[in-house]
Amino acid sequence: MKILQPKIFIFLFINLFSLQFSSLIFAQNIDIDILKNTNINRNKNLDAGFHFLSDADIFVVIATPTVLTSVGLLKKDSILTRKGLYIFASVATTFALTTAIKYAVHRQRPYITYPFLDNQSVESDYSFPSGHTSSAFGVATSVSLAFPKWYVIAPAYTWASLTAYSRLHLGVHYPSDVFAGALVGAGCAILTHHINKKIFKR
Numbered sequence: 001m002k003i004l005q006p007k008i009f010i011f012l013f014i015n016l017f018s019l020q021f022s023s024l025i026f027a028q029n030i031d032i033d034i035l036k037n038t039n040i041n042r043n044k045n046l047d048a049g050f051h052f053l054s055d056a057d058i059f060v061v062i063a064t065p066t067v068l069t070s071v072g073l074l075k076k077d078s079i080l081t082r083k084g085l086y087i088f089a090s091v092a093t094t095f096a097l098t099t100a101i102k103y104a105v106h107r108q109r110p111y112i113t114y115p116f117l118d119n120q121s122v123e124s125d126y127s128f129p130s131g132h133t134s135s136a137f138g139v140a141t142s143v144s145l146a147f148p149k150w151y152v153i154a155p156a157y158t159w160a161s162l163t164a165y166s167r168l169h170l171g172v173h174y175p176s177d178v179f180a181g182a183l184v185g186a187g188c189a190i191l192t193h194h195i196n197k198k199i200f201k202r
Contacts, residue, residue, distance in 0.1 A: 031174045031175055031176050032110065032114060032174070034168075034175045035110055035117070035168055035171070035173075035174055035175060036114075036116075036117065038168045038169060038175075039117050039118055039119070039168065039169065039170075039171040040116075040117070040118060042169050046169065047120055047169075047170075050162075050165075050166035050169045050170060051120065051121070051166075051170065053162055053163055053166045054121070054132060054163065054166040054167065054170060057132045057135060057136055057163050058135070060136075060139065060159070061091055061135045061136070061138075061139050062091075064087060064139055064143065065084050065085070065087035065088040065091060065139075066084075066088075067084075068080060068081075068083060068084030068087060069081055069084030069085055069088065070084075071084075072084050082196075083146040083147070086142065086146060086192065086193065086196045087139065087142045087143060087146060089192050089196070090138050090139070090141075090142035090188055090189045090192040090193070091135065091138055091139060091142075093138075093188040093191070093192050094134050094135055094138035094184060094185050094188040094189070095131075095134075095135065097134075097184055097188055098129055098131050098134045098135070098181065098184055098185075099131075101128065101129055101180075101184070102125055102126040102127075102128065102129070102131070103126065105126065105128045106126055107126055107127040107128035107174075107177070108126070108127060109123055109126075109127045109172060109173075110127065110171065110172070110173065110174050111171055111172065117171045118171055119170065119171035119172055120169075120170040120171060120172075121170050121171075121172050123172050127172075127173060127174065127177050128174070128176070128177045128180060129177050129178075129180035129181040129183075129184050130164065130167050130173045130177040130178045130180070130181035131181065132163055132164075132166075132167055132181070133160075133163065133164040133167060133173075133177070133178045133181030133182050133185065134180075134181035134182070134184040134185035134188075135185060136159065136160040136163040136164065136185065137160045137164070137181065137182045137184075137185030137186045137189075138184075138185035138186070138188055138189050139156070139160070139185075139189075140156040140157050140159065140160035140185075140186075140189075141185065141186040141189035141190065142189040142192065142193065143156050144156055144157070145189065145190070145193045146193075160182075160185075164178045164181070164182060165178075
């Protein structure tokens with residue numbers, strides 16, 4: 001029985017590893033299949049629009065907290081100023097975590113691994129998670145928490161979702177990159193919101 005135990009352990013370990021490896025391959029296949037269908041079969045007439053949307057992401061992300069904070073300071077509105085600073089903190093946290101994950105995971109861009117993709121942009125950093133998506137969902141979530149009105153929430157998340165889709169349309173991210181980016185951005189915004197509430201309660 002003692003002789004059999006190591007063999008049983010090795011057998012179970014090999015089977016568990018094989019199952020996990022097969023799951024990773026299956027997930028990767030779904031990832032590239034969705035991206036291939038989105039990118040290769042895209043409406044090319046929309047390329048310019050999605051390029052603009054993708055490129056505008058950084059300006060919206062920076063301008064939103066800057067304008068809110070500036071207006072708050074000019075009007076001496078402490079509540080508006082605080083909301084602007086909260087969104088700044090959310091953006092900074094999202095950027096820091098996204099960058100850290102990118103350099104920890106080291107995932108190559110999909111068009112490098114799969115040259116048949118028709119990428120419309122060349123990026124210099126790693127793929128996972130999507131920085132454009134994380135920043136867009138970070139701003140959308142923080143703005144929605146700061147101004148919980150439907151006419152703020154609906155356009156904020158519509159813009160964030162279209163920005164996320166643009167990264168697939170342009171062939172520069174896997175769907176899992178985009179999904180993870182949305183989670184990171186929204187998660188950082190929610191975490192920063194709770195920390196902000198606790199600080200000002202004190």
